[in-house]
């Protein structure tokens with residue numbers, strides 16, 4: 001108990017202590033969170049009418065980011081498997097960072113759903129026990145369970161590891177490896193369930209495709225590790241934590257293969273939708289070429305595809321991939337490409353045209369952007385705190401040696 | 405490492421962080437406590453205290469389908485009283501249950517419809533739909549003769565009707581016997597009643613809009629803002645699962661005018677149609693007009709391939 005208390009005391013102390021740069025960074029994030037909170041208050045007061053969503057396009061920026069972030073969260077598993085199961089030493093260090101990314105991403109994903117619903121005060125209706133969850137029929141009910149379970153796993157495992165290390169013991173493999181396996185399965189199902197949320201709707205032919213699930217996984221395993229590479233490089237530069245070149249190289253390999261798979265899937269989709277185009281291809285036609293003079297998404301999707309193909313191409317050449325600046329540029333390109341692809345390439349065109357064929361276009365408003373910015377700042381805030389607390393313990397710099 | 409414990413140089417928490425955290429907590433608690441506070445505030449008027457208390461009870465009420473008889477009665481009375489306290493007027497909110505051996509169905513005569521849109525306005529008035537946003541459950545599609553492609557039809561026509569060389573066809577909620585919208589709702593806020601009507605509990609819906617994404621017929625409407633109906637235009641004869649006033653942030657839809665149909669009357673659109681293009685009735689009654697149509701006309705339904713099994717047929721003379 002004393003050990004736990006001192007661990008928590010250490011955590012809080014570490015999170016609130018730092019140089020001017022650290023305080024400036026946290027203050028900036030807090031400011032952005034305040035902006036988001038303000039915009040959310042406007043939305044609560046006036047209703048979702050202040051967003052760009054309407055009856056025809058009833059999900060937009062919020063749900064797009066939700067889908068994207070679930071993917072980022074799921075991708076942390078890419079680090080978990082080699083680190084804990086195969087006992088790869090280089091990954092051991094990085095895995096904590098991966099888990100912190102997962103926690104932050106899940107929290108952001110949940111926040112994006114909360115800000116999207118019309119009656120956040122009635123959200124207790126989804127709680128098991130209290131409310132009336134439509135389980136197992138509704139995929140959204142599944143998603144709520146899977147998301148929260150994943151959050152618990154990703155908080156629990158690192159907590160156990162760090163806390164044991166904090167007390168100067170060696171973590172017992174028999175205690176945590178079963179949970180690691182569980183979290184690996186969980187990560188894959190997390191993103192599959194999120195894809196099924198959309199793929200289970202025959203009403204929206206653009207989503208009602210068996211490719212959607214695998215595609216969600218492929219994009220997640222591209223954008224997730226790509227983001228983690230960017231973060232690891234930043235951490236190596238700004239903290240004392242050593243990150244082996246081999247870790248980065250292996251991650252880069254994963255990003256490369258996943259990005260290549262994404263490209264194959266994009267080609268496959270474009271072919272099927274355009275070769276003999278039917279009424280069910282209207283959404284894809286709207287997305288790639290515009291429909292009836294409406295073409296708001298066209299520049300976005302082609303930029304996204306261009307970034308994706310260029311990055312995949314560059315990464316495929318070993319010599320280029322091994323050069324850090326090239327790798328970082330390619331990773332950034334992939335993260336941006338997939339963020340665009342999830343929202344403007346997947347969620348929104350599913351609603352256009354509406355069920356009777358009318359094209360109603362959607363564009364987010366300042367409220368949506370501000371709320372989104374606030375949520376991203378919240379995620380960065382959580383991640384910074386978790387990483388800052390975890391790194392010294394992981395490095396063995398702080399130890400508890402008091403009474404047990 | 406003094407003391408064997410980690411040295412903690414406790415610096416004060418970043419000021420802004422502290423303020424935000426405190427601010428959020430205060431704001432949250434304030435909203436939650438506002439109605440309680442008002443309910444026990446000795447200086448508030450008795451009416452506003454009662455209204456706050458009723459709102460509080462309403463917030464914690466159960467999903468309508470799972471309420472006991474008593475709870476249902478309470479919920480209905482609560483709505484009537486709340487309306488009186490807030491707007492002064494009287495409404496009656498019915499909880500009429502489905503009648504046994506009744507399954508409602510609808511048929512639409514494409515030859516007769518001439519695009520007068522009387523059904524649309526009657527529906528808006530009957531069902532207390534938000535006037536500010538111009539919400540409507542019914543869409544009338546104007547097709548050019550020789551074409552049956554909805555994406556080429558217009559539902560925003562604004563010219564004298566019937567237009568030469570065109571025909572008209574209405575869509576609304578088809579009360580699918582196998583409704584995808586019901587499957588997806590995460591909280592069971594929408595369901596099919598035993599008489600076949602697909603309804604929403606506006607106090608249980610969390611406004612996630614998953615059902616809107618799942619409906620292949622664009623039948624569901626969302627209250628993007630607080631709905632407004634001038635007190636003078638309000639239809640006071642309401643049903644809990646039908647035309648009672650919705651709140652901001654919930655989904656609504658056609659209910660075959662449950663407040664009328666369970667009372668043995670036709671829905672407002674059927675009554676309003678000047679050409680007699682709309683036919684409504686009990687599918688389980690062999691003598692009903694709808695059964696006659698199904699037996700004697702060549703009928704069809706829309707998007708049959710999706711397996712939704714709509715209880716809404718089209719036919720021609």
Ligand code: SF4
Pocket residue numbers: 576577578579580583584585586602618619620621622623624657712
């Ligand atoms: S028409 Fe749409 S809203 Fe109505 S029952 Fe069918 S799926 Fe549900």
Ligand code: SF4
Pocket residue numbers: 588589590591592593594604608609610611612613614615616654655
């Ligand atoms: S919007 Fe309401 S009725 Fe529709 S799925 Fe969500 S909770 Fe259910």
